[in-house]
Amino acid sequence: MTTKTIMAGFGGQGVVLMGTLLAHGAMVEGKHTTFFPSYGAEMRGGTANCSVVVSDREIASPIVNQPDCVVAMNIASLNKFESRVRPGGIIFVNSSLIDRRVERDDVTEIRVPANEVAESLGDVRAANMVMLGGIVKKTGVVNLETLGESLEKVLSERAMGLIDLDRQALKRGFEEVA
């Protein structure tokens, strides 16, 4: 099985960390994985996105044209990537910042109030982790516990102080999604 995900948001929403953590978790579970960021002038204008592929076989290209899942942390990302998801795919919507619904009817929409949940935990910066908790609940790409452990390897020294918060956020996001 192969799961291709595009995650997108504005700079500062921690999209790259979200993707890196997912790829790290997949690695720890012995899967093939690739992570690919947007780079260079593409990032100008404050948006960031990355592609994560997790598979039980070798991965051809880390670049994802037709994802199984799109994660939209802000409205611009939803506008940009909604049309790219494969029919039958999933769109994760940060409902704290995105009012509109997904327009396509051949995909599943999962709404996660990521900012609100993170704020209730005391720090809106953990919204990315709330979202990731929701993603793994719905897709089962990797286990929640693995992500909790991977945080230790993936967080920068500066962010290590937030590790407990991030773990909580992962868990709350996991619970948030049916």
Place this chain on the structure above:
Amino acid sequence: MRLEVDDLKKVFGRPESLSDKPNMYCPGCGHGLAHRLVAEAVDALGLKDRCIGVASVGCSVFADDYFDFDFVQAAHGRAPAVATGIKRSKPDSIVFTHQGDGDLASIGAAEMLHSANRGEMITVIFVNNAIYGMTGGQMAPTTLVGMKTSTSKLGRDPKVAGYPVRVCELLKDLEGVAYLERVAVNTPAHVIKAAKAVRKAFEVQDEGLGFSLVEILSQCPTGWGRLPKDAVDWVDDNMVPYYPLGVFRDVTAKEQK
């Protein structure tokens, strides 16, 4: 022809020499302001039809899109050489380069120095933001001592990276240079001065007096990791003390500084 500062009243309209393309600069970036000052000067002096711009490599690589006159895009650091070729082949044209500090003072240091020394009748608009913006915030030759960048994570250490290059000071004794001024664009008062400097530089070229360069201390909120409003203060607090503003050479002045 001398024009006075109150010609700046057009500030809120789009100068004829600017195209209607929206620019791609980050909010609070100084490059766009520099373009506007050039366009205003070119319009005010009536040079538009003779003007040829040379875009360099850096965040301003698409400068050719933002102006409404002829333009050529040059390799990294080579804009003054390209400008030399243009001016020598078409001496009645008004030629200027728009270059960042990495482009001009690092890889293009030789072209900068020698075009100045030959007294090429070109104008260089030098945007000094103390960092490599386009490539994601690496140390530039102009990065201040102690400043953290992605290739000086512990802060610029002059023992291994040398001290920041002061371009105007470096060029001021070259005989070929006709006009040299360092300005800033972080406050309205500075912008007014900068506009005057840019206009003067083009006048000097038009009069065939020699090489002219205006160094514009410029904000790069993205590369500095600062909010635009803090970046504006950072120019005054950190850049201006090391890079003093003022005229460094002016062959039209009776008494030189």
Place this chain on the structure above:
Amino acid sequence: MPEDRVLMKGNEAIGEAAIRAGCTFYAGYPITPQNELTEYMSYHMPKAGRAFVQAESEVAAINMVYGAAATGARAMTSSSGPGISLKQEGVSYMCGAELPCFYANIVRGGPGLGNIAPAQSDYFQATRGGGHGDYRVIVLAPSTVQELFDITMLGFELADKYRNPAMILGDGILGQMREPIVLREPVEYDPGTKGAWSLGNSAGREKHMITSVRLAPGTLEKHNMKLFRKYKEIAEKEQRYELTAVDDAEVIIIAYGTSARVAKSAVAAARESGDIRLGIIRLITLWPYPADIIREYADKGARFLVVEMSLGQMYEDALLSVAGKTDVSLLAHTGGGLPAEEEIIETAKKVRASDGPVEVFPEAAE
């Protein structure tokens, strides 16, 4: 074993491998998409007590490497197309002076400033030497982050062994992507092994001279023939490649780097669906070009399909290798375009259906 793996970005994997290979000197200049390598070295080289210089230009960087290599250091630089073009001066001098070094080209789209998307269009530049004079550079083409790491360590060895520059021809995808890798143990590097020719500490010995100038009549010809014999030896001994499913293949793909990754998946997918029996010769050295293995299959009448992210550059070497014995087809992309699995399979089926070679280029956009 998975717990031994780390998730690493390609550019950083090159840097870490270089440090573990005993690289003692790195000079570089920023350029996308290889910046993370220069950034990695700016922090980790000084931390390891090695020298890092952010050069004022790529010309300066390669000439710093020339100087460092002359002292026996394991020296390295890296860049992308526009910067690699500037480095050709130093590379040519180092080949002439028989100095080893290692460098990486994380290729982006050209010509000129082009774009920053992944590409393979610097193939000619890399495999034909790139600068002036009669010389060759060892060109290695990894296709995973693990291989970027391993090949960097190998590259330093090969460079030293043959006293010649060796390089990685990567691309923006390989440089930017993260993948799990296993880090190899550091090697002990002893610059003393180059004492017979390197500069410095000259007490008690004849003076050493490193030069590429040979003006006296006949001396350059003699020297170049010495280089030529060395290149012949490299060409005989160092051809590297990986074979997958070639023996019963209806069409054998020839590819390297990122296009080989996609092609390998196409091979697996086509085999699974039963669409067409594909195989692949994945090139690991581009110079020397693995001509011998290609010739071997050409002799057996194999039909080939070159898949590359450039407009028929590597194709020419494949044609030279088969020397007219069989046909070679081409699927080419350029300017950042990537081949897709389905496209490779479709093209291969076209090859099977046709009597002669097939050439497929990207749709000309209006």
